[in-house]
Amino acid sequence: MSCIDSILTDSVYAARHLLGWQLVYMSPVGIVCGYIVETEAYHSLDPASHTWSGESPRNKSMFQNAGTVYVYFTYGRHYCLNIVTGDIGDGQGVLIRAVEPIGSIEIMRSNRPNVRSDIQLTNGPAKLTQAYGIDGSLDGTNIFEGPIHLLPGRIVPEVVVTRRIGVLQGVDAELRFYDSKSPFVSKR
DNA sequence: TTTAGGATGAACT
C-alpha cells in the first residue's frame, strides 16, 4: 500500500492529511499544480453530503474506490472537485476547497481572465476548478491513472478546524480543515 | 414532463 492509499482510508483523516499535498493536473495546455490548503470531509451518514440519500447517476463516482475523482456541477455554473476515500460503496470523500498555485500562474490566469488578484485565482472550490481547467468530463477518473494526480508536498505547520462552508444541514460538524499560514484560504 | 433548489462566485451598492 502506498503512502497516499493509507491517507485515503477515511474522509475526515484524509481531509486533514491532504493539506500540503500537491494537486497536479496534466491539462491539454500544460501541467497545472498547487498545494492543497483547504479541504472539507463528507460521508454517507452526513445529511450535507451528496451521498446521504444513496447512489445516483450524478454521484456514482463517490461510491467507487479511494482515489477516484468526483467532479460535480452546481449552482448552474460551477464545478467542484472531490477525492473519494474509504472502501468501494462507502460514498465518502474530500472536497478540495482551495489550493496555492506552484508556478502554474500563467495557465491559471488564462483560464480565469477576469481575475485581477492572483490570490483570487484558486481561493474557492469552484475557482480552483476553473483555474485548473477541470470540468465534468474528468468525473470518474482516478489519481493513479487519470490526468489528475496527488504528489507529496510540504509540511503544514498549523491546521485550523472549523465548520463547513455553504452547507444547510450538519452545520455544526467541524469537518473543514485549512492551512492557517496560507493566504489562499477561501474564508477565515 | 415539470419543477424546485443547490458543498458558489462575481458584480453590484
Add this chain to the structure above:
DNA sequence: GTTCATCCTAAAA
C-alpha cells in the same frame, strides 16, 4: 452586505 447568473439533478406529478 445583497443580488443574480443559469443549468443540471432528483424528485414530484
